[in-house]
Amino acid sequence: MIFLTLIMTNLRRHRIRSLISVAGIAFSVAAMLTVVTILQGAIGMFSGILSSDSEIIVFERNVSDLFFSNVPAAALDEIAGWPMVLHADPVLFGIVSSADHPIITCFGVTAADARIRNATWVQGDRLTFAQHADDVALGERAAEFLGAKLDDHVPIGHGVFHVIGILKTSNGFEDGGVFMPLSSAQGFFHKEATSSVITIKLRNKEDAGSFKTMVKEKFPNLVGLEDAEFTRSYSQFKILKATAWAVGGCGLVLGGLGVANTMIMSVFTRIREIAILRVNGFSHLQVAAMIFGESAVVSLMGAVFGLLTGTCLLLILKQVPALHGYVDVSLHPIVMMIVIVLALATGIAGALYPAAYAMRIRAVEALRFE
Amino acid sequence: MNFSSPQVSTRGRIVLQAEDVWKSYDDGSIAVLKGVHFEAIGGHTVALCGPSGCGKSTLLHLFGGLDSPDRGRVCVNGAEINRHSNLLRLLRHEVGFVFQLHNLIPDLTLEENCLIPTVAAGIDRRAAQARLRQLADRTGLSHRLGHRIQKLSGGERQRTALCRALMNKPKILLADEPTGSLDEGTSAQVFNLLLDLVATEGVTLVMATHDRSLAERCDRLLEMHDGRVHESAYAQ
Numbered sequence: 001m002i003f004l005t006l007i008m009t010n011l012r013r014h015r016i017r018s019l020i021s022v023a024g025i026a027f028s029v030a031a032m033l034t035v036v037t038i039l040q041g042a043i044g045m046f047s048g049i050l051s052s053d054s055e056i057i058v059f060e061r062n063v064s065d066l067f068f069s070n071v072p073a074a075a076l077d078e079i080a081g082w083p084m085v086l087h088a089d090p091v092l093f094g095i096v097s098s099a100d101h102p103i104i105t106c107f108g109v110t111a112a113d114a115r116i117r118n119a120t121w122v123q124g125d126r127l128t129f130a131q132h133a134d135d136v137a138l139g140e141r142a143a144e145f146l147g148a149k150l151d152d153h154v155p156i157g158h159g160v161f162h163v164i165g166i167l168k169t170s171n172g173f174e175d176g177g178v179f180m181p182l183s184s185a186q187g188f189f190h191k192e193a194t195s196s197v198i199t200i201k202l203r204n205k206e207d208a209g210s211f212k213t214m215v216k217e218k219f220p221n222l223v224g225l226e227d228a229e230f231t232r233s234y235s236q237f238k239i240l241k242a243t244a245w246a247v248g249g250c251g252l253v254l255g256g257l258g259v260a261n262t263m264i265m266s267v268f269t270r271i272r273e274i275a276i277l278r279v280n281g282f283s284h285l286q287v288a289a290m291i292f293g294e295s296a297v298v299s300l301m302g303a304v305f306g307l308l309t310g311t312c313l314l315l316i317l318k319q320v321p322a323l324h325g326y327v328d329v330s331l332h333p334i335v336m337m338i339v340i341v342l343a344l345a346t347g348i349a350g351a352l353y354p355a356a357y358a359m360r361i362r363a364v365e366a367l368r369f370e
Numbered sequence: 371m372n373f374s375s376p377q378v379s380t381r382g383r384i385v386l387q388a389e390d391v392w393k394s395y396d397d398g399s400i401a402v403l404k405g406v407h408f409e410a411i412g413g414h415t416v417a418l419c420g421p422s423g424c425g426k427s428t429l430l431h432l433f434g435g436l437d438s439p440d441r442g443r444v445c446v447n448g449a450e451i452n453r454h455s456n457l458l459r460l461l462r463h464e465v466g467f468v469f470q471l472h473n474l475i476p477d478l479t480l481e482e483n484c485l486i487p488t489v490a491a492g493i494d495r496r497a498a499q500a501r502l503r504q505l506a507d508r509t510g511l512s513h514r515l516g517h518r519i520q521k522l523s524g525g526e527r528q529r530t531a532l533c534r535a536l537m538n539k540p541k542i543l544l545a546d547e548p549t550g551s552l553d554e555g556t557s558a559q560v561f562n563l564l565l566d567l568v569a570t571e572g573v574t575l576v577m578a579t580h581d582r583s584l585a586e587r588c589d590r591l592l593e594m595h596d597g598r599v600h601e602s603a604y605a606q
Contacts, residue, residue, distance in 0.1 A: 002482055002489045009477045276473045279436065280534065281462035281490030364436040367469070368427075 003286075007293040010266060017262050018298060024258030025302020025347065026309055029339050032248025033310030036335060038317070039244040045173045047231045049107075053114030054089065054199035056208060057230050058215055061223040065236055066196050067093050073193040075219050079200070082214065084207040089113045090195030092185045096157045096178060098146055104156070105177040108185020108195070115174060116167075123150040124165025130181035137165035139175040141321065157188065200224070248339075252346045255302065259295050259350030267291065267354045274358050275366030284359040291355040292348060299347025303340045307331065384448075385574050386410040386433055386542055391442035393428055398440075402428050404597030405442070410590075412541070415568060415575040417585035419602065420594030426578035429594070430544045433576060434467055435460045446542065462491040466535030466573075468564075470547035472527040474519045474534070480506075480526075481515040484534045491538050498537070505533040508570075509563060525556040532564060536571060543568055545577040549584065557581070 011018040050057050058079065060069040071090070080088040092108030109115055111130040119126075122140055129137055136156070138148055143166045148154045152163045156178060169175050186192050202211060208226055215224035231237060267274070274287055282290075311331060388408035394401040402425040410416050418426045431437040432444050435457045444451045446464050451457070466487075467473075474483045481502060488498035506512045509529040519527060528548065535543055548564060549557035561584050568575045577588065585591050591602040 002485045005478065005482055006475075006486075009475075013477055272473075273475055276475065277486065277490070279434070279461065279467050279473075280487040281458060281538070282486075283458050283490070286490060364431050367436075367473070 003290065003293070006290055007297060010270070010290075010294055011297060014262075014266065014269075017265065021255075021258045021262040021298045022302045022305060025252075025255040025299055025343055026305035028248070028251035028255035028346075029303050029306020029343055030310035030313060031251040032245075032342070033307060033331075033335070033339055034313050034317070035247050036244045037310075037314055039240050040335075041172075043231065043237050043240055045171045046237075047227060048171050049115070049173055050091075050197065050199060050227065050230065052118065052199070054201045054227070055205055056200040056202065056211060056224050056226055058198040058200060058222055058224045059196065061221050066234075067095070069196045070191065070194040071196065071198055071222060073195070075222060076195065076198050078218070079198060079215070082211070084202055084204065084211055086201045086203045087112070088201075089199045090182060091115075091197050091199060092182060092189065092191060092194070093196040094185060094189040094191075096188075098154070098156050101145060104142060105173055106156075106185060106188075107174070107177055107179050108182045108189075109179060110182050114199070114201075115169070116179065119167035119169045119174070122166045122168050124163075126165065128164050129179070130183075131164075132162065133181065133184045133187070134159065134161050135164045135181060135184075136161040137167055137179040138163055139177045139179075140166055140168045141172075141175040142177055144321075145176075159188065249342070252342055255343070256346035256350040259298055259347050260353065262298065263291060263295050263351045263354035264357070266294065267358045271361055271366050274361050275363040278361070278363040279367070287358050287361075288355040291358050292351050295347040295351035295354075296344060299343045300340070302347075303343035306343065307336060307339065383412045384409050385412045385446065386576065387445040387448075388429070388432070389443050389445075391429075391432060391439045391444060393425070393432065393437070393439050401597060403432075403439070406597070406599050408592070408599050410542070410574050410576055412574055413572050414590065415565065415588040416577070416590045416592060417588040418576065418578045418592050418594055418599070419580070419582060419585050422580075424594040425597060426594055427546050429599075430467075430546050430576065430578055433542070434465045434544050462487065463538055464540055465542045465544055466538070466540035468528075468531050468535045468543065468545040468548045470550040472519075472531040472551075474527060474530055476519045479516050479518055480511060480522065480530050483519060483530060484537055487534060487537045493538065501537060501539075502533065505536055508567060509533055523556075524552050525560055528552060528556075528560050529563060532560070532567065536567060536573070539571070540573065542574045542576065545575060547579055548577060549581065550579070557584075561587070 058071060059066055060071060063069045076088060076090050079085060089110065089112070091113070094106040094108065096104050096106045098104060107115065116126055116129055124137065129135065138146065146154050148163050150163055150166060153160050154163060167179065180188065182195065186194065200211065202208060212224040215222055225233065277287060386409070388406050391403050391406040393403040406429060418429065420426055428437070432439055435451045438452060446460060451460060484502050485498055503512070506515060509532060511526060511529055511533065514522060514526060519530070522530065545564065549560050552560060565587065575588070579585050593600045593602045
């Protein structure tokens, strides 16, 4: 109890300095939480597009990005005929542009595609999809920023397309995208007779292993991955996740430096006090524990405030139309745990030098100088 | 851990001993102690007098294990203090320190300050509280336990320092000018209390002081000069 009192007294003594350190950790935690959550939301949405009513994704082996993947139509035809396959949907990804929006994701899909079937058609009829080469269906947000309505003709890229429907989906990517008939997209992107991926729905999920083996044997340049496997191994996702944690980590390092600065100042200003504790029987380890305790309290308070601030920030960002679908405000316990552990580890790391310095204080020298 | 282990009486035995102790500073250029021989009997009070800089405080620091001699040996209860011995045990259970400046932590209360040695020694909180109440009663501080140090008078602070030094029932009390920062009246009060406490607790007192009138009230009065300790007189 007295030990805790000593810790809290030391923090209270320099309230402003302690609060600045807490704020440093809190902002770092909030930044990490926000960046990680948004990027995980983006990854989740992209995975959601691929796993829509399917269990396996087939794409070109060793591509850095699915936009560069080419799966030949011949492979689609053969795979669709395998007995364990219920249905195989080709999807061609592309980037199109309009006057004010240089990047719009385009999905080249067939009329039978799960994305078309499962979406809510706010305007138009899904049965009319892919009847003409210049037909497109727009995601609700894409229609909004393109200012397009049903039956309008909108300029996209070097062509003008007829809007035959407006879809609403829970997926932000899809909501902000353009759906073209597969054949039109193949022509538009000069990728005739290919798709970026094939999403596979199996008759029986147990056949996933044998399906992947068959893909490997029959099409050595293609790879089939189950959805979870794909999310884990896709290099773009790995890069995104690593970036998110690196950005957050940099924030935490800065926060840790703030803690280190506070703790160093704290130790320097009470050398005599530490000497008194030593004279009264405090061991080196007890002195170090006190310093680490102070930094742990700062870090924990920072982590808690950071989680609260981050959540509030995410709630605000959720209201931004451009981020629709990207922001998942529900805090995952694992993310919270990681953030708290990282904040604590940062605080402890920041207290390493101050604690070592405090342990080296010689009581006799500190007390000799009044 | 608590205070319940039986205290072995040290009365009449040599509890503190220095044999040919040398100590210098600044790489040997300032020799402070030059072959000090010293013995203190359990339960006795010993005063060390001498001019400033003669090495009184240095000797007390060596007795308390805060510093180590360049040469010679210091023994507490027959065990030599050196870097291999358990200095923590010495500081937690064998010796207590009182300094000229009270050396209390100003932002803590009187009670919290006094409990610090018991926290260091891992003594049971209830036993520590009981011991504190007992000492606070003896020193007239019972009504001030919850007060911060800044609110206490000089005399009260020094009495608090005395309580803190005696919390873990040390066998030796090392007092470095314990009344040096107090006015004459308060100084006499604190010193009377000090003598009373060490007598009833059976503690050996080694006190460095400039005040000869206080020093003469101790069992032994030793003079320090030329880096050595010289017997001066025995008090009644």
